[in-house]
Every structure is written in C-alpha cells, then in structure tokens.
Amino acid sequence: MVTETLKTYITTVVPKLQDRFDAREKAFSISREIIRYAGEAISLSHRFRKDEALNKYKLALEKLDNLKKLIEKYPELLYGEIATAFQEVAEATIVISIYFNQNLLIATDLGIPDAFYILGIADAIGELRRKTLEHLRKKELEEAEKTYQMMEELYELLWELEYPKALVPNLRQKIDAMRRVLEETHHDIFLAYLR
Known part of the structure; x- marks a missing residue:
C-alpha cells in the first residue's frame, strides 16, 4: 500500500520537476544573454558609441522581461548566474545614464530586487574609474x-x-x-596634476 501510494505520488511529481528543470535551463540561457548584452552596452558606452550601446541595452531589457516571467513562477531560481544578470542590468543602466544623460531607472522601474540593484551601483563605481582614467589620458582634468x-x-x-x-x-x-579603487583613482588624479 505504501509503495503504491508513493509510486502514484512520484508520477505526479515528475512533470513538475521536469517543468522546473526546463525553466532553470531556460533561465540560465537567458541570463547569459543578458550578461553579454549588458556588458557590451557598458563597453560601447566607454567608446561613446551611443546608438550601439543603447541597442545592446534594449536587448538586455527585453531578455530581462523574459527572465522575470520565469522567476515569477519559480522564485527559487533567483541565485548565481541569474542573480548576476539582474546585477549587470543595474550596472549597465547606471553607466548608460551617466554617459548619455539618460533618465536613470531604479530597481522598481526595472522590476528587479533592490539587493541586486545595489550591487550594480557598486560595480558601476569601477566603470567610473575607467571613465576617469580615459579623461586623464585625454588630459581632461576637470572632467576626471x-x-x-x-x-x-x-x-x-x-x-x-x-x-x-x-x-x-x-x-x-x-x-x-x-x-x-577610490584611493587609486585619487592618486592617479593627483599625479596628473603634478605633471
């Protein structure tokens, strides 16, 4: 009797587990695309290629919508690479806003958890160092x-x-x-003034 009951139970669980597994695989695939598009948007921003950067950013946001739908159904999937995708979108949002004077979208606008947006802010600081160094290279001390x-x-x-x-x-x-990073950047600016 016990084994029959468990056998029946397992047969009902298998489709649910398979659905969750398929959603997980799809979520990881979408996350990798988001990370790639967001990274490309940031890289293109540093090169002042606005149209291309905004296009990659738009693609990242479209994929983000797909990912959020999966996460709504399976919130337990929000970890690792999937969480990183949310963080990368936040970082790209901030960088694009700074470079191209776009309206800054915050976590609620993007529909992502605050924790990942906050981590995106932290990562954006590193991207601003890159921007500062580029200004120093061009001898644009005031912009740096x-x-x-x-x-x-x-x-x-x-x-x-x-x-x-x-x-x-x-x-x-x-x-x-x-x-x-701040200390190193401050030191780089100090040296630039000495020169």
Missing part, C-alpha cells in the same frame, strides 16, 4: 575630477548600508574593494 566626485558620492551612499550579508550578499566586500 567630476567623475571622481561621482564615484565618491556613490561610495558614500553604499557605505551607509550596514546590513547582514544575507540581505545584500557581498556588499561589504564590494565596498572594501571600492575604497581601494
């Missing part, structure tokens, strides 16, 4: 200073977020890394 100021402001915003790792994973480590 402005970008550095923005880096500092973002850092200060994040520094105030003293929450456990379970709420915003890896934020403390990212903030520590950003402090070093």
